[in-house]
Amino acid sequence: MRQIAAPRLAPPLVSGGLADSVFSTALEDPRRPQFSLLRDDGPPQEVSSSRFRDEVMAVARGFLAYGVAAGDRVIVMSRTRYEWTLIAYALWTLGAEVVPVYPTSSAEQVRWILYDTDAVGVVVENEHNAMTVAAAYGARTDLTRLWELDSGGLDVLIEAGASVRDEDVHQLRASVAPWHTAVICYTSGTTGRPKGCIITHSNLASESDNLLVGWAPVLTPPGQQHSLLAFLPLAHCYGLMVVVSSVRGGINIAHQPDVSPSALLPALAAFQPTIMYAVPYIFERIFAKARVNAQDGGHTALFERAARTAIRYAASVQRHAAGEGPGPGPRMRLMHKVYDRLVYAKVRAVLGGRVRNAVSGGSPLSRDLGLFYQGCGITVYNGYGLTETAAAVTAQPLGAVRHGTVGKPLPGNAVYIADDGEIWVAGDVVFAGYLNNRKATEAVLRDGWFATGDLGHLDADGYVVITGRKKDIIITSAGKSVSPQTLEEELRAHPLISGCLVIGDNRPYVTALITLDPEALASWQVLKGRSLSAPAEAALDEELHGHIQRAVSRANSRVSRAESIRAFRILPHEFGATQGLLTPSLKVRRAAVMEAYAQDVEELYAAR
CATH class of the missing domain: 3.30.300.30 (ANL, C-terminal domain)
Incomplete structure (x- = not known):
């Protein structure tokens, strides 16, 4: 098998942009909790859909007062926090373009992005980021639009926009089209100078909407609202897609800026999300932490037996689902039930206790680790994608997870395996090209296909298996x-x-x-x-x-x-x-x- 495709489940965006969903949700369900602001001294503070709309408008008016308008580019250099999302939607409301920059970036990296995008303004999180931007500007003296979040930057914007009419903002919002650029997302890359990927409103909307329809039983079950702790960097397309799809799907979002285990694990336990998006590193660290805790408590042998049982149990269930075996026998089911009380429940508790479905992306998740979490009662849907595909292009199908693969094409996407084993993909999620780099664009976009640079194959049932990276x-x-x-x-x-x-x-x-x-x-x-x-x-x-x-x-x-x-x-x-x-x-x-x-x-x- 060399090629496989999946039909769209959601129609492509035919008008408007990403910010429109904020206004439509606030109109249809103004009291719906859209965000939760985590606090050290009490329970999370809820932000309703109507409050979020009003704050988006207030910040959008502020940007407009400073002369930011449709087509302008603004750098956002901050960790994952509520203000990041608020600023992005305010800029999209005006038809402006968001340029995410990692807060750990060097002055040289920021200098390149400033030059490549010709950004008209910069939002930074703190003084350290501001100093990096200042060093990147060097002798230039035209840095007049810089807002620092930790020094009241949002208040400055809101105050500046107090005299701007809502009608002026709505007029700009009405002019946004699906094919307009929403994000210039720079590849983090392992070598070379990063390239700016042009991601359109349609790219992110198609990714989100097809995911929400295709995974509705997991993401938006009838009668309840799911919650999500967003901790992936929003400067990465995967993290950004998670937040955009959650806003479009009405999922309650809390932000967590620190992904170190000492900060992330308490936040998961306190917020108790119902679904989790992460990279394999996070799942590896959680497993390692559980193993260390068992060792410290003198239960090393118990944990190792439980881990082996979880893997064997899940593998047996997977084979049975594929029609290749009878499933777990009575003895294995009994052992699994015992270990669920002694070990697996504690693993689930680390994630807050309510997570039963999770998504892994960024790089392939090992088969055994996926089976371990499955055996613990948490289905990890491994996916595959790149910045150039607005995050995921494949994922494990619901009810047919095959650990050790990255699933099948998501609705609206196609996968083709070239003669040399390179994976090519096509679909509404494929980016518009690299900013100011026609040569690099032509090298990867070929007759509607994007050549990913990754190597792999399709198994007999059409699941994608990643075997490596061409350059590696x-x-x-x-x-x-x-x-x-x-x-x-x-x-x-x-x-x-x-x-x-x-x-x-x-x-x-x-x-x-x-x-x-x-x-x-x-x-x-x-x-x-x-x-x-x-x-x-x-x-x-x-x-x-x-x-x-x-x-x-x-x-x-x-x-x-x-x-x-x-x-x-x-x-x-x-x-x-x-x-x-x-x-x-x-x-x-x-x-x-x-x-x-x-x-x-x-x-x-x-x-x-």
């Missing part, structure tokens, strides 16, 4: 092609390993750089009666090195001899976004890691 394929000096994804996923599943980068391009054999999870390492050291030490010192421990070696050997068993890891090095620190080694969507920047640890790599090969 390793070619050893012996001419052997190696896809690092299989090895890296297998090693990250080890309880002590938090990160892995497989190396071997133009080298005689494959090696790996490995990072340890500090919390899991500390727990292991306590269990072994070792004194607590940092990963750099712990790496000298022969027993620990033996554990990692066995993990490498298990990973090697999944590939050929020529593809196997011959040597590895444990690094002193985890890969971090602040060091520039991870993208904001938590993917490893391969080139940056290779540069940062060039000496370690050379020593790996010199030692052999």
